[in-house]
Amino acid sequence: MVNISDVARAAGVSKATVSYVLSNDPRITEQTANKVRKAVKELGYTVNHAARALSANETKTFGIVSPAYHSNYLSGLFGLHVYLMSECAAQYGYDTLFIGNDDGAEAMLKAWNSRKVDGFILMDVRDDDPRMRIAAKMNMPTVVFGSPKDSFGLDVVDSDFVKESENIIDFLESENHAEITLVLWSKQIFKRRLGFALRFYDSIMAIADRHGLVVHAVSPDDDNADPTQIIEQALDAYPQSTAMVIYNEPATIVGPRTFAQLDIRVPDDLRVVTVFPKQLVTTMKIPFAAVQTDVGQLAKASMQLLMSRVANRDAPKAEVLFDFPLVIEP
Amino acid sequence: MVNISDVARAAGVSKATVSYVLSNDPRITEQTANKVRKAVKELGYTVNHAARALSANETKTFGIVSPAYHSNYLSGLFGLHVYLMSECAAQYGYDTLFIGNDDGAEAMLKAWNSRKVDGFILMDVRDDDPRMRIAAKMNMPTVVFGSPKDSFGLDVVDSDFVKESENIIDFLESENHAEITLVLWSKQIFKRRLGFALRFYDSIMAIADRHGLVVHAVSPDDDNADPTQIIEQALDAYPQSTAMVIYNEPATIVGPRTFAQLDIRVPDDLRVVTVFPKQLVTTMKIPFAAVQTDVGQLAKASMQLLMSRVANRDAPKAEVLFDFPLVIEP
DNA sequence: CTGAAAGCGCTTACAG
DNA sequence: CTGAAAGCGCTTACAG
Structure with missing residues (x-):
């Protein structure tokens, strides 16, 4: 494999000069630089990543650490997230290391200690979340994708659940719904204290209460419960509800x-509002009013935050919350 | 950050000895090894990945290179694949680098030339696929997940489309269906010559023909076509078909x-057979007869193949095809 | 404006 | 059974 010495020899300069050219150091003459670039091209040279990382002490790689399974359930969103983050990272010259199938915290610590990633x-x-504790303690450049109660001083990106809830409740009120049913993520997810589930629940309940709406919350016992049955049970239990808000991917x-099978016409017989990634609303043709989460924007924002953080470990912590629109006509 | 010299000093041995202990070299006494392990633990030492990679010339990292988007459509399977492969890789002590959002071939070449991955x-x-050409040409340890017509001498893992097709056709014949409709992946996907789409089509058509079944194949023009309409059009166009085989994720x-809305009872009014990942059949409660692709097995097999290939670049090429069962009662 | 040289933190023949 | 030393391929003060 061709290395920097080969290039230096071919271009008739020193290794140092080659290195400077590769990092666009302005001290090198355009003329010299061109000789070097030509040699690089001709020899098909690519910097050895390990050597560069060892010497420069940065890897140009970030780790995306995900438990991935919400208990047994793998979200369709997951792949989208990985893909989009990786795409953003590439624009900054960063590669994406996928980390953590089981114990994310441990895998993360290992990746950090072995200096395999920059953030x-x-x-x-x-x-x-133990991952946040560790990140904070070791001062690892880290952005949290989600809404933990305490972010341990880490940067945060997420949907703005308060605004989302307000939008939903305002809309339902405008249609004069007085009693609504909430179909939420499973109890397993609540037990695991996933931020998105907790925050959404807290905020929508608070706001509905403030508006004097009657809310019936339903949550399946576990993730693998048949979502069709969840909906049917919710309908049976609260027939007086005129609207249903679904914050649960399988449901x-x-x-x-399910509504089609039960001969319930949406929205005529029942107004249904969901919170769902814009990208999947389209793909899956979800015919509900929906707060359309834009995963692309979320990915972009988190990548930007991470880059800033890597550049400046001591910058004040940032929090970016998105107010995604409630789209009535899908 | 603590390095190997710190450990050597603490344990009262040389760096070489520490390194040998870390790689479980049998030449080191149990006694010495224990001293070293104690020091490692106390100091919280982790091998520096870049240094190790540079010196040993292996990264213990593989790249998963995916175009991800089948044109505009991101498969729900995608995340599952990434997750499961990564999980398998971890068992071999390998990390997973996610590669290629746009030009996979180029990104792959760069990762290889910079020695960032082992395969x-x-x-x-x-x-x-240009990625296969490059992998073959540069002799990169590579396993192809899919069924290209020509695998360029690379290792291959996939479903056995011939057997799948036989199972489906045998089953339909056993139920006395004489005329069936095939709902396939989009024409975009066929145009891009994705192996799974082509191979499935070829094999099921051949086998149906051999059995004297009449087959009507339908394929949406593009990926973002409304899958509901595709099904409706297929039903309209071929009302005489008594069975439908769906090989198209959104559909x-x-x-x-769609069937519920049209008041078509499955399987009483229409037998429906699909090909779908086992994992998602469960999650999405797909109530069809289905060839249940086990992504876990596919992931495992490809990882094993890759490990063998990394260990022996000159071993004869392997091909692993899975005959996944057709499950009638979901 | 360019180069000689030290150093990053490991691994691995080789010597003893 | 263990250690001294070379070497992996870069980057980066520093000198000129």
Whole structure:
């Protein structure tokens, strides 16, 4: 494999000069630089990553650490997240290391200690997440994708659940719904204290209460419960509700079929509002009013935050919350 | 950050000895090894990845290179694949680098030339895929996840489309269906020559023909076509068909709702067979007969192949094809 | 404006 | 059974 010495020899300069050219050091003459670039091209040279990382003490790689499974359930969103983050990272010249199938905290610590990455994105964060503790303690550049109660001083990106809830409740009120049913993520997810589930619940309950709406919250016992049954049970239990808010991925996917089978026309017989990634609303043709989460924007923002953080470890912590629109006509 | 010299000093041995202990070299006494291990633990030492990689010339990292988007459509399977492969890799002490958002071939070449990975898994391979050409030409340890017509001498893992097709056709014949409709992946995907789409089509058509079944194949023009409409059009165009085989992810997801809306009872009014990942059949409660692809097995097999290939670049090429069962009662 | 040289933190023949 | 030393391929003060 061709190395920097080969290039230096071919271009008739020193290794140092080659290195400077590669990092666009302005001290090198355009003429010299061109000789070097030509040699690089001709020899098909690529910097050895390990050597560069060892010497420069940076890897140009970030770790995306995800528990991935919400208990047994793998979200369709997951792949989208990985893909989009990686795409953003590439624009900054960063590669993406996928970390943590089981114990994310441990895998993260190992990646950090071995200096395999420059920073982390934490997916599916829960309150009191050990990954956050470790990141904070070791001062690892880290952005938290999610809404933990305490972010341990780490940078945070997420949807603005308060605004989302307000939008939903305002809309339902404008349609004069007085009693609504909430189909939420499973109890397993609540028990694991996943931020998105907790924050959404807290905020929508608070706001509905303030507006004097009657809310019936329903949450399946576990993730693998049949989502169709969840919906049916919710309908049976609260027939007086005129609207249903679904914040549960499988239930959203299965919802259209379930209502069709029960001969419930949406929105005429029942107004249904969901919270779902914009990208999947389209793909899966979800025919509900939906707060369309834009995963692309979230990915972009978290990458930007991470880059800033890597550049300046001591910058004040940032928090970016997105107010995604409630789209009535899908 | 604590390094190997710190450990050597603390344990009262040389750096070489520490390194040998870390790689479980049998030449080191148990006694010495224990001293070293104690020091490692006390100091919280982790091998510096870049240094190790540079010196040993192996990264213990593989690249999973995926175009990810089948044109505009991101498969729900994608995340599952990434997750499961990464999980398998971890068992071999390998990390997973996610590669290639746009030009996979170029990104792959760069990762290889910079020696950032030891090998690759190629996702969503198409006939004549430039990634395969490059992998073969540069002799990169690579396993192809998919069924290209020509695998360029690379290792291959996939479903056995011939057997799948036989199972489906045998089953339909046993139920006395004489005329069936095939809902396939989009024309975009066929145009891009994705192996799974082409191979499935070829094999099921051949086998149906051999059995004297009449087959009507339908394929949406593009990936973002409304899958509901595809199904409706297929039903309209071929009302005489008594069975429908769906090999198209969005159509499978949307299928149950579509049939419900049209008041078509499955399987009484229409037998429906799909090909779908076992894991998602469960999650999405797909109520169809299904060839349940086990992504876990595929991931495991490809990882094993890759490990063998890394260990022996000159071993004869391997091909592992899985005959996944057709499950009638979901 | 360019180069000689030290150093990053490991591994691995080789010697003893 | 263990250690001294070379070497992996870069980057980066420093000198000129």
